[in-house]
Amino acid sequence: MSVDQLKIALLEQRRSGIPLGQLLTQLGFVTEAIMRDALSEILGHDSIDLKMVVPDPDAIALIPKAMVMRHNVIPISYDSINNLLILAMADVYDLMVLDRIRATIDATLEIEPMLAGKGEIAEAIDTFYGYELSVDGILHEIETGEIDHKSVEEAGDEYSQPLVRLVNAILSDAVKQGASDIHFEPEASFLRLRYRIDGVLKQIRSLHKNYWSAIVVRLKVISNMNIAETRAPQDGRISLSVLGRKIDFRVSAQPTTHGENIVLRVLDREKGIVPLANLDIPADTLNSLKLMMARPEGIILVTGPTGSGKTTTLYSMISYRNSEDVNIMTLEDPVEYPMDMIRQTSINEVAKMDFASGIRSLMRQDPDIILVGEVRDEATAEMAFRAAMTGHQVFTTLHTNSAIGAIPRLIDIGVKPDILAGNIIGILGQRLVRRLCQCKVKREINELELQFFSSEQIKENKVYDPVGCSKCENSGYKGRLSVLEVLTLDFELDEMIGAHASTSSILAAAKKKGYRTMADEALNRVANGATTLDEVSRVIDFTQYLNS
DSSP: OOHHHHHHHHHHHHHHOOOHHHHHHHTTSSOHHHHHHHHHHHHTOOBOOGGGEEOOHHHHHHSOHHHHHHHTEEEEEEETTTTEEEEEESOTTOHHHHHHHHHHHOTTOEEEEEEOOHHHHHHHHHHHTTSOOSHHHHHHHHHTSOOOHHHHHSOSOGGGSHHHHHHHHHHHHHHHTTEEEEEEEEOSSEEEEEEEETTEEEEEEEEEGGGHHHHHHHHHHHTTOOTTOOSSOEEEEEEEEETTEEEEEEEEEEEETTEEEEEEEEEEHHHHSOOGGGSOOOHHHHHHHHHHHTSSSEEEEEEOOTTSSHHHHHHHHHHHHOOTTOOEEEEESSOOSOOTTOEEEEOBTTTTBOHHHHHHHHGGGOOSEEEESOOOSHHHHHHHHHHHHTTOEEEEEEOOSSSTTHHHHHHHHTOOHHHHTTTEEEEEEEEEEEEEOTTOEEEEOOHHHHTTSOTTTOSSSEEEEOOOOTTTTTSSEEEEEEEEEEEEOOHHHHHHHHTTOOHHHHHHHHHHTTOOOHHHHHHHHHHTTSSOHHHHHTTSOOHHHHHO
């Protein structure tokens, strides 16, 4: 905006008395979005782009349309457990409006205001309050009408199309339930919808097969896929504001016998980037991890299968090390969570940049810490160890069943034992297990279960069982926790690796130094009442305990 434009706006303000910010948008000198973001920065309040918001039916139902129109506000999301309402407002300091809303709904209601433009709020009111937003209501609307497949592809008044609202309602519902993945699975005569919640797939709905062609078109449109391509796999990405925060969805389409199968990975920054202290890691394990990260050079490996929380742990580690005096660079496939002050690069097949060539390029960028998404082959492993040997700290992941299993796996890939020795700082093995809900009950341990525990682990001969309540949707479990084994390599273990010692002898030597296996860590979690033996047995092999 020029000085002349500002003078014109100030002159008009003296004549009309209209607030300067509102006047600047009316005169067309700045857009409402720019004014909203500028005010957000000045006032220190979060702003929200209502055009990218997926409405929450529970929040919309709380406040009547007449009230939101009178006060120029729009509810974004409602958390019934914490009694928290996120509210978009043009004036976040209007306490009278907040008090009136509390008086209408609940005097104890906690309201978190977010800044939005007046025009955006008015448009959102017309959109959100003009149509059915719940999944059941939208399905009823579809069943009583006809599906216009062509209009789903076109821009314009999207919310007039029930299929558009249905897709948004499903995405919002999945995020609200804490799903990590959303599965759209076409069968011969129906469409199955499943969420992966706390690591376990759960069927949510079965939809009529006739809906699928329009749903898949809508998903492809918003994820920038080719809607005409149905015979080849495709990948895409969706960015939306759900429940008052930005959520990314990584979309994968796979042709199957009954049509395209689509899976969306939910990338929630609030859950994906967790401070190291909030990972619920035992104190001694956390101290070992911090000591490993304090080393100036070498490789730290995080191992485990897909979905075991390796990426979350890596992000927590680099977030812990992130500061102004450290240059952190990452190479990922793809970048899942953008982070401040960290240079993140995605693998690009078109530009012919893989992990190996990417590491070579990153080493010319003066990094202190390099994060490599995954060691997949000999070339990547060679470059990762070369970076470690030239004074860099390298964080990476490897698909193995245990921390100790990473050593033979790297040798199998093609890394020489002499190179392994002295360059690996430590290895983490990780699994995620479901956490018992507060409705759990204590019971006596039986003889079969007792043989798994040592006398130090189980003292009262009591364990907990899941029950089920409204908070955990009668599953008995709520949330997940990590089971982490940490193998710190010292001079003696390095000597054994360099001398081609067997895995069993390395494991025996590590145990003498206090190393606890993943099974031991899991049993500690069971003994502490955090989870159950059935749950940890789902992801960890306890055969050795039965045979001993």
